[in-house]
Amino acid sequence: MKQLRCAIYTRKSTDEGLEQEFNSLDAQRASCEAYILSQAGEGWTLIPHHYDDGGWSGGTMERPALKSLLKAISEGRIDVVVVYKVDRLTRSLMDFARIVEQFDAHGVSFVSVTQAFNTTSSMGRLTLNVLLSFAQFEREVTGERIRDKIAASKARGIWMGGNLPLGYDVKDRKLFIVEEEAELVRHIYSRYQELGSVLPLVKELDASGHRTKRWTSSKGNVLGGCRFSCGAIYHILGNRIYLGEIVHKGKAHKGEHPAIIDHDLFNAVQANLAANRVKRVKRKEKATASPLTGKLFDADNLPMRPTFGHGRGKRIYRYYVSETLLPVGQTAHSHNRKGERISASRLERVLSATLLPLLPTGSDTEAVFKAIARIRVKDTQMRVRLELTALLGEDEIDDDVLDRAQQIDATASIDGHHLVITIASTAVRRGSVLSTPDHIIDDCERRRLLADLVRKSHKLLARLNASPLHPAEHIGMTAPINEWGRQRVSIGLLAPDIQKMFLQGKAPPHITPDLLLSADIPMDWEEQRRMFSSESPPRRAGL
Numbered sequence: 378m379k380q381l382r383c384a385i386y387t388r389k390s391t392d393e394g395l396e397q398e399f400n401s402l403d404a405q406r407a408s409c410e411a412y413i414l415s416q417a418g419e420g421w422t423l424i425p426h427h428y429d430d431g432g433w434s435g436g437t438m439e440r441p442a443l444k445s446l447l448k449a450i451s452e453g454r455i456d457v458v459v460v461y462k463v464d465r466l467t468r469s470l471m472d473f474a475r476i477v478e479q480f481d482a483h484g485v486s487f488v489s490v491t492q493a494f495n496t497t498s499s500m501g502r503l504t505l506n507v508l509l510s511f512a513q514f515e516r517e518v519t520g521e522r523i524r525d526k527i528a529a530s531k532a533r534g535i536w537m538g539g540n541l542p543l544g545y546d547v548k549d550r551k552l553f554i555v556e557e558e559a560e561l562v563r564h565i566y567s568r569y570q571e572l573g574s575v576l577p578l579v580k581e582l583d584a585s586g587h588r589t590k591r592w593t594s595s596k597g598n599v600l601g602g603c604r605f606s607c608g609a610i611y612h613i614l615g616n617r618i619y620l621g622e623i624v625h626k627g628k629a630h631k632g633e634h635p636a637i638i639d640h641d642l643f644n645a646v647q648a649n650l651a652a653n654r655v656k657r658v659k660r661k662e663k664a665t666a667s668p669l670t671g672k673l674f675d676a677d678n679l680p681m682r683p684t685f686g687h688g689r690g691k692r693i694y695r696y697y698v699s700e701t702l703l704p705v706g707q708t709a710h711s712h713n714r715k716g717e718r719i720s721a722s723r724l725e726r727v728l729s730a731t732l733l734p735l736l737p738t739g740s741d742t743e744a745v746f747k748a749i750a751r752i753r754v755k756d757t758q759m760r761v762r763l764e765l766t767a768l769l770g771e772d773e774i775d776d777d778v779l780d781r782a783q784q785i786d787a788t789a790s791i792d793g794h795h796l797v798i799t800i801a802s803t804a805v806r807r808g809s810v811l812s813t814p815d816h817i818i819d820d821c822e823r824r825r826l827l828a829d830l831v832r833k834s835h836k837l838l839a840r841l842n843a844s845p846l847h848p849a850e851h852i853g854m855t856a857p858i859n860e861w862g863r864q865r866v867s868i869g870l871l872a873p874d875i876q877k878m879f880l881q882g883k884a885p886p887h888i889t890p891d892l893l894l895s896a897d898i899p900m901d902w903e904e905q906r907r908m909f910s911s912e913s914p915p916r917r918a919g920l
Contacts, residue, residue, distance in 0.1 A: 380420050381456040381486075384428055385409040386446055388465045392432030402429045405461040412490045413459060421457065435468035436516055438475075438793035447476070450483050457486045468516045473506075475775070531625035534632040540600070542618050543590040544637050552618075552634035559637045561587060565613055566642055573649060575610050582610075614646050667695060667721055668746035669728075675699045675717040676755040683721065695721035717754055723822060728752075728761070731800050735763070735781055737770035750795055762795040824882035826890040831879050834869030837862060845870065864894045872902035875909050885910070 387405040394400050406427075413423050426449070430442040438444075443466075449455050458480065460466050466487075467473045480487055527537050536552050544559040545552040565578065572578050582605045589609055591602035613619075620643055621636030622629040667683035675681055681697040699716025728749070729742045736744055748767035753760045768778045775791055782789035782798050789798040838844040842853040843866070857863045869876075878884055888909060899905060 380422055382454065383413045383421050383423050383457040383459055384426065384446060384449065384455045385413075385423070385459050386428045386430075386442065386466060387461065388430040388433060388435060388440070388442075390432070390434050395431045400431075402431055405465065408461050408490050409459045412488070424455070435464055435466075438467075438472050447479060450479060450485050453483065455485060457488060459488050459490065461490050463489050463492055464515075468513050528625055531623050532630050534623050534630050534634075536623065536632070536634065541590060541592050542616060543613060544619065545634065546592075552632075554635055554637065558590065562613065562619060562637050565610065566619075566638055566646055569610075569614060569646060570642070570649065574653070575607050575614075579605050579607055579610055611650070614650060617643075619643065667697070668725065668743070669697060669721075669749070669752065672749055672751055673697050674751065674753045676753070677701075677716075678753065679716070681717060681719070681754070697721055697724065719754065727800065728759075731785060732761070732763070732798075734785070735768050735778065735796070735798075737768070757801060759800045761798050761800060762792070763798065765791065765794050765796055768796060823886075823889055824884065827879045827884050827888065827893065828882065830865065830868050830890055830893060831876050834865045834867075837865050838869045841866070867898045868893065870900075871898070871909075872905050875902075875905055878909070 385406055387402045387409075389395065389401045395402070406429075410423060413421050428442040428446045430440045433440040433442075446455070446458070450458075458466075463473075467476060477487065479485075530537050536547060536550055538550075541547060542552075544555060544562040546555050547553075565582070568578055568581065569575065572581075587605065589601045589603050589605060592600055617624050617629050618632070618634075619636065619638040620629075620640060621632050621634060623632040624630070669681075670683050671680070673681040677699075679700045681699050683695065684698050685693050685695045687693060697717075697719045699718070701716040702718060725742075725746075729745050732745050732748070733740065733742070736748060744767070748763050749761060750764050751762040765775060765778065769775075770777075778796060779789060779791055782796055786798045786800065789796065791797070835844060835846070837857070839847070841855050841857065841862075842850040843855075844850065857866050896908070899908070
């Protein structure tokens, strides 16, 4: 008799009661184990691994145990999935369709202990869909009921949880003043009125050693205790909780907690903020919008913020810069190299050109950026997560999108509601300073920069009276005075056919400006041709 390997999946929406010796997850597992034991005559055997999601909602696929279960199924280690009830697996019809599709693709059966049906028949699928429709309806009704309760409680001035504001602590769902912190809040309000700007206030607080509120969440996580940022100060200055009010959806209600700031000071601060806000908005209108704001992260998973600078003729240059390169209130720190600085226009052009074919016909660049959920830049690669719903055309399924994506990246995959794709781009150093950060460029940019290097090399040779095109001037030849010049002179002395290849944009993909400048170029033309052929990448200097 064939042995069927059975895995039990359990889930509980909240973590309430999970600390008990015998909790809801244990009860679900006990029922499933008993059912599997009753099917021992059919060859059912329980695998020892536990797939338990405690404190995870059934409305999302981003659950660690569920991901582990689906991975084990894809690896062929499970034959039957057993759950206590269908809604333990998911409460979403769309998610359930995806899960069952994966089950069918790997020949895995699905069993609910308390609801008898067979997923291999059309009637069984209909039963499942009906059950899940009610499960999804129950979830939505529960959500509405919770939202109504929160709204009613806040209207009565009751604190309903969240991040604790500086100056208060909580006990029995009631806020009470922590006098030491309250003094700091009053100091922040009064100093802002005196200074008239947030930035000098932030620097002053940092120099004095003041930090944000440090507190422990209900899950035991220690939060806060960081330096004050401009955003944190703006939040404190505009928070009506310090007036003794509770705000819900833009409407303020009289709270049960005491006030820290009086109305006169609060209103004066708001007037100051409004006056300064007009200036900031006018300044920002000069810069082009940055569509990747909040979606772009560097190799250390730190967010990359948009910034800009002015060049000649008041031209605006946009960048995405790691947080570590943007200290409080400043645009950049030249001596701080721990982070990334990427040209926004180049990055957006690479993403648009690469990802547009994945979207339905007629989509534009704006749709590409809306479809992006998250990007992580690491070395010369970008790992991009895209919303699947934005990529699906009419009558398309996930596999159609995946097929298109794998033509761009063979390792592309679907993870829950997202398509994950890796984009490889070439890195190049720009500028005369060696510490200038790398910029991501596409192939078009790479070919243009190689051609520019050849042209600039000939201009430099002409200034040094060393141009091979004007041998009569060689009597006044001078040598380059620095490393920057020596690197570029050798490019203009390459074999004519190699220079022509660079000028025509026909260089092999592995030849980049950065590699060309650092390569140890021989004087013999035949050696150069072998070096710059498509089969043999050039050696870097000193290697």
